[in-house]
Amino acid sequence: MASTSDFRNGLCIEYNGQLFTIVQFQHVKPGKGPAFVRTKLKNVKTGRVIENTFSAGVKVNTVRIERRQYQYLYKDDMGLNFMHTGTFEQIPVDKAMIDNADLLKEGQVIEISFHAETETPLTVELPAFVELEVTYTIPGEKGNTASSTALKPATLETGAEIMVPIFVNQGDIIKVDTRARSYSERVRN
Numbered sequence: 001m002a003s004t005s006d007f008r009n010g011l012c013i014e015y016n017g018q019l020f021t022i023v024q025f026q027h028v029k030p031g032k033g034p035a036f037v038r039t040k041l042k043n044v045k046t047g048r049v050i051e052n053t054f055s056a057g058v059k060v061n062t063v064r065i066e067r068r069q070y071q072y073l074y075k076d077d078m079g080l081n082f083m084h085t086g087t088f089e090q091i092p093v094d095k096a097m098i099d100n101a102d103l104l105k106e107g108q109v110i111e112i113s114f115h116a117e118t119e120t121p122l123t124v125e126l127p128a129f130v131e132l133e134v135t136y137t138i139p140g141e142k143g144n145t146a147s148s149t150a151l152k153p154a155t156l157e158t159g160a161e162i163m164v165p166i167f168v169n170q171g172d173i174i175k176v177d178t179r180a181r182s183y184s185e186r187v188r189n
Helices: none
Strands: 012-015 018-028 036-043 049-055 059-062 065-076 079-084 090-093 109-115 120-125 129-137 151-156 161-165 173-177 182-186
Touching (some): 151 173, 161 182
Antiparallel strands (some): 012 018, 012 059, 036 049, 065 079, 129 173, 173 182
16 A cells, blocks of 8 residues: 555556556645645556546555566467576467567567466567568559668468558568558668
8 A cells, every 4th residue: 555645756656456557746735725636547457547636635545566577479369478588487368469469470489467466467569669570561563662661561470461662572672660550671681
């Protein structure tokens, strides 16, 4: 348990039966009436940010969140399987928990946030950029390859499809932004 005087950015609290991290807070002491704390809270699972006001001195439950490095191993009927990079413990994670899961490549290291007391995975974060090989795309037409504004579909080694510039060819290794699911740049060999 903590009170509003213990609030700090990044503190994880339980509010209305859900887990939130404090993004921003401000203690306010008006001329009239009791003091209060204005907060912006980010839902740990959905990422949605809400604003809330707490009366000064209110008690809230704090929750400990641990972030751990895991390596992606394989996919099976139980979900996606990951291995802790330090203890080599393996865990399955539901594919629905991961945004852009089709950009995951075997052997890739990601970060999983866990509720420390219950040991349940809360969020899975891919690296901001991943390097993947283009396994199929239509060849660019001669004379059209200088422009980077024209896009064409490309299938990557993980089976994901994204739009790439016309100059990208089959066999090229490209850097993909996992947050926007978009082409970033071509990687030189």
